[in-house]
Amino acid sequence: MNSATEDKYVSKKAIAANEERFRALITAISDIVYIMSADWREMKQLEGRDFLADTNEPLADWIAKYIHPLDHDQVKTAVEEARRDNKIFQLEHRVLRADGSIGWTLSRAVPILDHKGNVREWFGAASDITETKRAEEALKLAKKRTDQQKRVYETIANSTPDLMYVFDLQYNFIYANEALLSMWGKSWDDAIGKGLLQNGYEPWHAEMHEREIDHVRTTKTAIRGEVSFPHAVLGKRVYDYIFTPILNDKGEVEAVAGTTRDITEIKQNEQRKNDFIGMVSHELKTPLTSLTAYLQLMEKSNPAQEDPMTKKILGQSIKQSRRMTNMINGFLNLARLESGKMFIEKEPFDFATFLQEIAEETRMLYSQHRFVFPESAPVNINGDMGKLAQVINNLIGNAVKYSNLGSQVRISTIIEGDQLKISVSDEGTGIPQEEISKLFDRFYRGQNNNLIAGFGIGLYVCREIIERHGGKIWVEQSTDQGSTFCFTLPV
Structure with missing residues (x-):
């Protein structure tokens, strides 16, 4: 054997040894190992390791046996691309598992060349990624549901005239619905991430809400209040608001949600009602006081009151006039109380x-x-x-x-x-x-x-x-x- 022939022999032997080591490594770390013919028409061998059914003899209809029908075309297309360019075949696809169920694999196959550089076979390995794909599908479904819920909640929040918002624990707004943005006369980008002062609240107003946020965070309980605030379009309005804690999975307050309702018209109607009650009660009280005085004068001017019926009638009349006076006083006090004038x-x-x-x-x-x-x-x-x-x-x-x-x-x-x-x-x-x-x-x-x-x-x-x-x-x-x-x- 001359030196050239000897070198060529040594080289082939080294290549064979490297190939064996490569096969051994892939076999050790893979869930599935397979060998395909150069044209991919036959599967020469497959070690499924209980994930796929094994085959130890050439199999021509391997696509029908192992590949899920919905992925046939996808696998064929990927095979053609790999053969055309002699590049690595790689694809995630569904398979028909040994137990009859549907699974997922990440399959890779590399071309094995002969001494002339032609592909003599393809050596492939695949990993069982079924659980990963299931988790991805579950996550995708959960995200879809979350997005749907988010759209529903945003529709509700943005269609209500009430002001809805969320503070972080540094008193910054991290959410505001359309009604609140409209009241401020600001866009989302201009308002979100900013504090109370930056969104136009007066210092006393901002300090009050910051104390209330601290109270909610400390006590983990809601707090309610009433305040006047200038609307960007409607002018000064009266608002009823409630701050509620948002708890994380550890039961700690991670944010504070707020809802505010414009009660200006309610307050105005209450004031009109109180003014009316006060006016009517005052007008009734004057003649009733005179009537009571006349009855008492009649009672005193005839102390003997020889007629029992007259005595009884006078006594009952005085009693009823005093009762009505007390009722009118009650309405007057109620009107004064609710209008802040008591x-x-x-x-x-x-x-x-x-x-x-x-x-x-x-x-x-x-x-x-x-x-x-x-x-x-x-x-x-x-x-x-x-x-x-x-x-x-x-x-x-x-x-x-x-x-x-x-x-x-x-x-x-x-x-x-x-x-x-x-x-x-x-x-x-x-x-x-x-x-x-x-x-x-x-x-x-x-x-x-x-x-x-x-x-x-x-x-x-x-x-x-x-x-x-x-x-x-x-x-x-x-x-x-x-x-x-x-x-x-x-x-």
Whole structure:
């Protein structure tokens, strides 16, 4: 053997050894290994390793056996491109697995050349990527659903006249719907990512909302408020808003969502209503006061009142005129309260003396009930005597209204720390437990009160008066044996 022939032999042997090592490496790291003929018409061998069915003899209909029908054309096209340019075949496609199910592979095949540079066969390997493709499909489906939900939510958010927005924890807007952008007179790019001041809020307004965002973040609870804000087109408007925490999967606040509603028209209508109630009540009060005075004058001018019927009629007339006066006063106070015109004019006075004056008037007005008033020591209170008298008279009036004739109404006082506690107890029908929490709401009347006159504003006004004095009012107990209403005043 001459040297040239010997070199050629050594070279072929080295190439064969390299090829064997290459095959061994691919076989070791691949899920599937296969060998194709030079023209790809036959599959010479396939080791499916339980993923695909093995074949140890040439197979001509390998496409029908292994490739999913929907991918036949795609595989044929990729094979033709690889053969034409003698380049690596590479393709992701579906296959028919050994168990009959559909799987996915990433298949690669390299051309193996003979000593003349011609392709003698193709050596291929494939990986099982079924789970990866399933995950991709699930992710794609989830994204599609998310995009669909996003479009629905954006449609809802942008079609409502309410202002909807989201703050990050640095007080910057990270979302604003069309209504809010319109109110600002800004585009999305101009507003999003910017803070309150940058979006036109006055310093006091920005500071207020920043404190509220801090409160939501700290407490993880919603907060509600009302504020005036200039609209870019409509001018100054009144808004009711609520801030709500957005929690992550760890239960931590990651953002704060807000919703704001324009209540300008509602406020204007309420003001018109209050003005009307106040005007009508004031106009009614003047003639009613005169009528009561005339009735009292008639009663005093004929002290003997020999005719029992006349005496009874006068007494009932005075009683009813006082009741109507109290109702009108209630409407006046409600109108003043809601328009912000109810003033508490405090001055120091002795509550014990004040209560005795109320006792004398009460016994005259409600002669068919028994009243027990305390014999208390002097107690100094700083308050509005007229407003506090209205509270006590209202509680006494309710006690009389909801209890039988001849029953007892007890008024008691006790000092607890720096508070004076006043209680009014009756022997009436009591209040259902489910109604107690609603008693001090505006215009609320119990389900069983349809036969008793009233508009459900007395206790609402009482609560406002007591709270403006720095006290509290509540129902201490209520059974079918009677109820006890209590309130406190700072001593």
